[in-house]
Amino acid sequence: MDLTQLEMFNAVALCGSITQAAQQVHRVPSNLTTRIRQLEADLGVDLFIRENQRLRLSPAGHNFLRYSQQILALVEEAREVVAGDEPQGLFSLGSLESTAAVRIPSLLAQYTQRYPKIQFDLATGPSGTMLDAVLAGSLNAAFVDGPLVHPVLEGMPVYQEEMMIVAPPGHAPISRARDVNGVTVYAFRANCSYRRHFENWFHADRATPGTIHEMESYHGMLACVIAGAGLALIPRSMLETMPACHQVAAWPLADNWRWLTTWLVWRREGMTRSLEAFIEMVKMSLPGTLP
Known part of the structure; x- marks a missing residue:
């Protein structure tokens, strides 16, 4: 059974005639007759009652028609999703937690409002996890x-992040890693x-962090720092949105460590209409060149 047979079957069921159905699907009548017979043989039932040069659906044919119409409708929907002009279907986006919390909420709202046929899904996590998911598709x-x-990926820089070392309130200024050699650190995986x-940053200054406690959120890290348990x-951009940010001391890292760039990445051969529309919206949302 294949899609061509289903299309032929639907045409014959609608027309009630091999000749008329052949004209509709642009095939010769003998080809339709052969393919319909093959379909009936595959299913093991007669789909049509043949009488007086006319064909009418058998009880099994009526049941099969409903399913064949659903199958062809799903195939057409799939074609529209992957090749149509209007963005639609599932669009799965990954993001760093800080980017999802601070940089892109309004962008995502605009995207889903402009393209209501898109089924949007957002996952957050560390860069390594997000990259693995993009590579896996x-x-x-x-x-x-x-x-x-990465040879398989394409992308573009989008946001510049200033990295802040965060310490308990009243902590002495931190200008280099040796100032906090051996201190407990709170970080993601x-x-x-x-x-x-x-x-x-520690190792470049010939210093070593103490115990690294793995956390699942910036809010958890900040709570531990406020309690005097270590650094983060x-x-x-993330720190300034957190209600307790005034309860810690914070300094930017030295200039050669201070800035990190967030990129939007995708598979080189993975361009879809939905992704294309998202990239264009990201470009429009950027203020210009990165600082």
């Missing part, structure tokens, strides 16, 4: 820490690019 695109270095950046690295 389970995410159409993701906001991750750049720069982009090991595949988080911000965590790697923090660890590299948080983007300024």
Whole structure:
């Protein structure tokens, strides 16, 4: 059974005549007769009652017609989703937690309002997790820490993040890693690019962080810092949105460690109309060149 047979069957069921159906699907009558016979043989039932050069649906044919129409409608819907002009269907986006919380809420609202036929799904997590999902095809695109270095991916820089070292209130100014050698750190899992950046900041100054406690949210990190339990690295854009930000001391990292760039990335061969529309909307939302 194939789609061509289903289309032929539907045409014959509608016309009640092989000759008329053949004209509708642009085939010769003998071809339709052969394909319908093959379909009946595959199913093991007669789909038509043949009498006086006319065909009318058998009881089994009536039941099969309903399912064949549903199948063809789903196929047409799938074609529209993947190849149609209007963005529609499932669009799965990944994002760093800070980007999802601060940078893109209004962008996502505009996108879903402009394209109501899109089924939008958002996942947040560390850069490593998001990149793996894009490579696996389970995410159409993701906001991750750049720069982009991968032969299968394409992308563009979108946001510049100023990285702040956050310490308990009253802490002495921190200008280098040796100032806090051996201090406990709160961070995301090991595949988080911000965590790697923090660890590299220590190692470049020949210092070492103390115990690294893995957390699931910036709010959890900040609560631990406020309690005097250690340090955290948080983007300024995220820190300034948190109600308790005034309860900690914070300083930007030194200039060569201070800025990280967030990229929007996608698979090189994974462009869809929905992704194309999202990229265009992202470009329109940017103020211009990155600082």
